[in-house]
Amino acid sequence: MASLVGEEPLSLTQELDLIAFGQRLRHIRKQRGLTLSDLGERVGRAPSQLSLLENGKREPKLSLLKSLAAALNVPVEDLLRRQAPSRRAQLEMALEEAQRDPLYAGLGLARLKVSARVPNDVLEHILGLYGELRSRQAKGTATPEEARAANAELRGTQRERGNYFEEIEKAAAEALSAVGYRTGALSQSTVQALVTHFGYTVRTVQDLPRTVRSITDLRNRRIYVKHEQLGMHTPRTILLQTLGHLALGHHKPRDFADFLRQRTEANYFAAAVLVPEATAVPYLLEAKQDRALSVEDLRDVFAVSYEMAAHRFTNLATHFLGLVCHFVRNDAGGIIYKAYENDGIVFPADEQGAIEGQRMCLQWSGRQVFRSSDRFSVFYQYSDSPTGTYFCVAHVDPSRERDFAVTLGVPYRESRWFRGRETTHRTRSGCPTGDCCRRPPAELTQRWEGYAWPSARGNSHVLAALPPGSFPGVDEADVYGFLERHAKE
Numbered sequence: 001m002a003s004l005v006g007e008e009p010l011s012l013t014q015e016l017d018l019i020a021f022g023q024r025l026r027h028i029r030k031q032r033g034l035t036l037s038d039l040g041e042r043v044g045r046a047p048s049q050l051s052l053l054e055n056g057k058r059e060p061k062l063s064l065l066k067s068l069a070a071a072l073n074v075p076v077e078d079l080l081r082r083q084a085p086s087r088r089a090q091l092e093m094a095l096e097e098a099q100r101d102p103l104y105a106g107l108g109l110a111r112l113k114v115s116a117r118v119p120n121d122v123l124e125h126i127l128g129l130y131g132e133l134r135s136r137q138a139k140g141t142a143t144p145e146e147a148r149a150a151n152a153e154l155r156g157t158q159r160e161r162g163n164y165f166e167e168i169e170k171a172a173a174e175a176l177s178a179v180g181y182r183t184g185a186l187s188q189s190t191v192q193a194l195v196t197h198f199g200y201t202v203r204t205v206q207d208l209p210r211t212v213r214s215i216t217d218l219r220n221r222r223i224y225v226k227h228e229q230l231g232m233h234t235p236r237t238i239l240l241q242t243l244g245h246l247a248l249g250h251h252k253p254r255d256f257a258d259f260l261r262q263r264t265e266a267n268y269f270a271a272a273v274l275v276p277e278a279t280a281v282p283y284l285l286e287a288k289q290d291r292a293l294s295v296e297d298l299r300d301v302f303a304v305s306y307e308m309a310a311h312r313f314t315n316l317a318t319h320f321l322g323l324v325c326h327f328v329r330n331d332a333g334g335i336i337y338k339a340y341e342n343d344g345i346v347f348p349a350d351e352q353g354a355i356e357g358q359r360m361c362l363q364w365s366g367r368q369v370f371r372s373s374d375r376f377s378v379f380y381q382y383s384d385s386p387t388g389t390y391f392c393v394a395h396v397d398p399s400r401e402r403d404f405a406v407t408l409g410v411p412y413r414e415s416r417w418f419r420g421r422e423t424t425h426r427t428r429s430g431c432p433t434g435d436c437c438r439r440p441p442a443e444l445t446q447r448w449e450g451y452a453w454p455s456a457r458g459n460s461h462v463l464a465a466l467p468p469g470s471f472p473g474v475d476e477a478d479v480y481g482f483l484e485r486h487a488k489e
């Protein structure tokens with residue numbers, strides 16, 4: 001797909017599927033009994049140019065589209081409709097696309113040129129085989145190893161770019177300006193205007209499959225969402241993520257890494273729309289000048305979740321505020337679900353460098369917040385670690401059905417820009433070695449080793465990997481401590 005640039009935008013479709021367009025053009029031309037030269041004469045173009053169009057190799061300007069439509073006596077929309085004009089054209093298009101797939105090309109077969117002599121059932125047969133080839137290829141791509149490697153690689157890219165993605169910021173800013181956004185939090189009507197801007201409508205349904213957040217019907221240009229709050233993934237955010245896929249021109253993911261990249265980009269787009277760079281940056285710069293940087297304030301000003309605000313902070317902090325930082329989201333047991341750093345903090349990681357599913361140090365603020373007397377208020381702490389001291393702000397969002405702590409941290413020297421820097425909480429962590437927290441005290445180990453048989457709680461769904469240990473997902477130090485406490489009763 002390609003966008004039509006350089007001329008007035010098409011309201012009907014922002015994107016033109018060149019292959020579908022070419023097929024349709026050829027079909028209508030033949031229906032009219034015209035040769036390429038006939039049509040070329042009518043629109044004042046060389047037949048070779050039209051041939052390029054019909055083969056999906058060139059993008060038509062809007063002016064040419066209009067003269068083609070006039071010459072063929074059809075409305076412009078008829079030329080642009082995505083649906084194939086006939087079953088035959090649909091098959092030809094599908095085969096054309098299939099042969100462009102590297103997977104297909106990798107078979108090393110001579111290119112099949114579909115002439116009128118190739119019957120439909122042969123095309124259907126080939127496409128059936130291709131479909132099976134694709135689905136077999138797709139299976140097994142997301143092994144835990146590959147998932148972990150993909151996560152680690154993506155995090156590397158994010159770190160390199162200070163978690164700032166200029167092209168996505170630009171796409172978000174363009175969409176916002178198209179619907180007349182000026183400043184402040186995004187209203188529901190602006191979200192609605194964005195959906196309309198992309199040529200879609202929203203349908204709220206109750207029977208959305210459990211495994212999806214939304215489904216987009218590309219043919220009828222509808223986005224199906226379920227009416228419910230899912231923490232950071234409110235219907236508003238889910239809609240914007242879906243629009244992100246459209247705005248960024250995503251295609252069906254090739255593999256898990258591609259899927260992950262697309263999902264991250266779509267999330268980024270949603271965040272960049274909800275907390276627009278143009279408004280958020282001046283706000284943050286002023287807060288820094290006042291030495292009152294605070295994720296909470298960012299959350300309140302833009303009416304987003306705490307997690308969204310913290311994550312968005314990491315997008316803008318390095319690029320605009322000159323701050324390195326880290327972000328982590330973990331559950332009450334200390335298992336990490338999401339993490340980012342460019343400030344040198346060392347997260348626990350497996351051999352592939354994946355952090356998701358690892359249990360983080362008990363001394364870190366994301367775990368300490370669960371032990372604080374008021375776990376739902378914002379928790380500030382200085383954490384000494386082998387790579388230096390960090391100032392960390394952790395918060396458990398009470399609006400979510402499950403408790404997750406979201407932490408934003410910066411190196412000690414940057415604490416001066418933040419609210420809460422006067423905190424007296426201070427911990428010392430030796431992790432990632434685990435000596436400070438992971439191994440049970442020697443005395444307890446001596447007493448309980450071999451006498452504990454915990455039954456692990458079914459660990460989570462979203463994690464690519466379970467934390468290591470003899471009972472995966474189970475915190476032995478916790479188990480031994482528990483046994484010790486209750487053994488005395």
Ligand SMILES: [Zn+2]
Pocket residue numbers: 360361362363429430431434435436437438
């Ligand atoms: Zn530790």
